[in-house]
Amino acid sequence: MTLRTDWLPALAAFEAAARHQNFAHAAEELHLTASAVSHHVRKLEAQLGVALFQRHARGVSLTIEGRRLADAASNAMADIDGVLLGLHGAREEQDRVRITTLHSLAYLWLVPRLPRFTAAHPGIRLDIDTESTLTRFDEGGPDLGIRYGLGHWPGLTALPLMDDALFPVASPSLAGLEEVHEAADIAKLPLISDHSYQGWQDWFRATGVRGARINERFSFSDTTDALMASVHGLGAVLARQQIATPYLANGSLVRLPGPSTPARFSYHVVYPAHRRLRPAARTFIDWVLEQPGQPD
Structure with a gap:
């Protein structure tokens, strides 16, 4: 016997009824009436020529033949669900x-x-x-x-x-900031560095400051941490323009004297x-x- 497409509604009703062992619960899941589920199951039984459920006062239970078909239908539905999820996931992956x-x-x-x-x-x-x-x-x-x-x-x-470009910044509350009037004065402040390829030595050299004793009090591997340390008043930091802009805009950092130097x-x-x-x-x-x- 070959599976025909017009059997599919009846098989879906049977699979739900077998899983719930209850026509009413299967009907609720499928948005049908209990009598519609019962009709689908009886139609399937008539087409197969076997009883799939035993009907009794307390409800229904699967026959041996019904159990065999229920196992096969359940496995088939699980396989189809897996493929559908895979196809949906593939579409999501494309996006x-x-x-x-x-x-x-x-x-x-x-x-x-x-x-x-x-x-x-x-x-x-x-x-x-x-x-x-x-x-x-x-x-x-x-x-x-x-x-x-x-x-x-x-x-x-x-x-x-x-x-990008580099320039010095610091918190407006940093102690000693009132004594900074030109680029050379920045060397008197506690300095913060990160692991960038250009640092304070490069900036002072580019601005023409010679002989400055650079006091790098704090060093961070991440630029964001270095900026946050400066926001909290730990020292001045050499900032990259593209990532310092939010701090300058909200006033948590201010630019210090000296030019911007192009980033390498x-x-x-x-x-x-x-x-x-x-x-x-x-x-x-x-x-x-x-x-x-x-x-x-």
């Missing part, structure tokens, strides 16, 4: 963009702008990884990254995003040169490349 970037840039530059992206593209999901190490773009890894450097990474396509590195959007970007990733790249020209 997911995995991004790797610096914690400081994500926290202070990217995240404040993301409401614009989600408003324009509500169906795209973002996974953002802020590991400090350079992530490998293996299969199953990130789709793209935002990196700070010279723009040359083997195997990666690099699109220029924005340049700049920000780039990168992705594997050999990999074809999915539409969602391309949409994010197109959007993020527009952001440096947008007001904060």
Whole structure:
């Protein structure tokens, strides 16, 4: 006997009734009446020529033949559910963009702008990884990254995003700030550094200050932590313009005397040169490349 498509409603009703051992509960699940479920089951029994349920005063119970069919129907429904979930998950994966970037840039530059992206593209999901190490773009890894450097990474396509500049900042409550009138005076303050490629020595040299005794009281591996230490009045920090802007805007940090010096590195959007970007990733790249020209 071959399964016919017109049997499917009856099989669905039977599978639910077998699982609940109750026609009324199966009807509630299927949004049918109990008599409709009973009709489907009797039709199936007539087509198969066997009794699938024993009817008695307390309800129904499966016969041996009914148990065999119930097990098979349950397994088949589970397989179909698994495929449907997989197909739905594959669709969701198409709309997911995995991004790797610096914690400081994500926290202070990217995240404040993301409401614009989600408003324009509500169906795209973002996974953002802020590991400090350079992530490998293996299969199953990130789709793209935002990196700070010279723009040359083997195997990666690099699109220029924005340049940066360095200048000193400090909390307006920092002790001794009232005595800072020119760049050379900053060396008298407790200084905070991070692990960037350009530090206080580079900045003082670029501004023409010679012989300054640099007192780096605190050093942090993460730029965000260095900025927060300065916000809390621990010292002056050499800030990157792109990530210091929120602190300057709310007044928790103020610029100190001295010029901005160009950063040696700049920000780039990168992705594997050999990999074809999915539409969602391309949409994010197109959007993020527009952001440096947008007001904060």
